[in-house]
Amino acid sequence: MPPSYKHIHGIPGVLEWARKWEADAIIGQFDTNDEVGLFAENGIVALAQDYKKRWGCIPNITGAYHLTGEMAAGYFMQKGFRQFAFYGYRDVVWSQERCEGFQAAITRQGYAGNFYEYQHQQLDELWFYEADPLCAWLLSLPHPIALMACDDNQASRITEACKLCGLRIPEDIAVLGVDNDEVTCTLSDPTLSSVDMNIKRGGYEAARLLETLLKDPEHPYQDVIIQPTGIVSRQSTNTYSTEDPYILKALQYIHQHVGQGIHVEDVVQQVPLSRRLLEIRFKQETCKSVYQYIFHLRMERFTQLLLRSNDPIAEIAQQTGFSDLRNLARQFRLYKGCTPLEYRRKHR
DSSP states (O other): OOHHHHHHHHHHHHHHHHHHTTOSEEEEOOOTTOOTHHHHHTTOEEEEEOSSSOOSSSOEEEEOHHHHHHHHHHHHHTTTOOOEEEEEESSOHHHHHHHHHHHHHHHHTTOGGGEEEEEEEOGGGTTOOOHHHHHHHHHHSOSSEEEEESSHHHHHHHHHHHHHHTOOTTTTEEEEEESOOHHHHHHSSSOOEEEEEOHHHHHHHHHHHHHHHHHOTTSOOOOEEEOEEEEEOOGGGOOOOOSOHHHHHHHHHHHHHGGGTOOHHHHHTTSSSOHHHHHHHHHHHHSSOHHHHHHHHHHHHHHHHHHHOOSOHHHHHHHTTOOOHHHHHHHHHHHHSSOHHHHHHHHO
């Protein structure tokens, strides 16, 4: 059903339409004043997809939005960024909580004064926005800056606005979206990096919840919470924010060779610095030691391949630079709380 039908006929109209073809359940984006209780009164199970707020009287398909924002902040900080911005919708729970998580993670690292946000757009005006105010805001920001958008559509809008006002992506503004919508991200120019959400898993869990509630409408339920699984890097964040040429060279080397089993000494050999001095300057720029940075990057790539590839776990480990499979299982459990095989089964 197109949203326009509900806007014209209201929930009573939707209910009448659903009863005609004997619907058992309905999933919808409900407005804050919608009479969602009418569905239960008529024996129909309703499940709310996050639109503007979460509901208390019916279950929600929602997400770990604060965690998504925190993940984005960590991703940018390990690239050396110290200036941050957020672009999203006004009065929308999933945009606001992503912003809160993003800002909280930045604040914990001491960069609270380096945060800028623009949340004037209304969700009801999805296909319309004022380009001039947005361009003025983007031009007013310090550059280079790391910008998180509340979703891929808004991230794509940022790339359009940057072209209008002559800003370069990623050199002036590194842009990160959310949802990893393959069409939006790959058709954007440049291609968009994005936080990958386990949306398909959410669909299976929603179906399971509906089946339970159809058998027993009084059964206690919990919201379906979609988790972020990692960040898919593309051209819009293909940069490092540092004025230190040696740290820049070290970062470039790590990202280009992380799958080859490199160690800290290999990085030290790329720059005319002692290991101690390199470690000091590297941690100042990335908030991690060289070893921690390599390990984190390698583990994130391994995690993404677990979900996106059908290759055996041993082959994926080899592709990402892990040589000791037994030790990897132990490290992965500490990192993600389960074994690689359990993680793949849980999130695929």
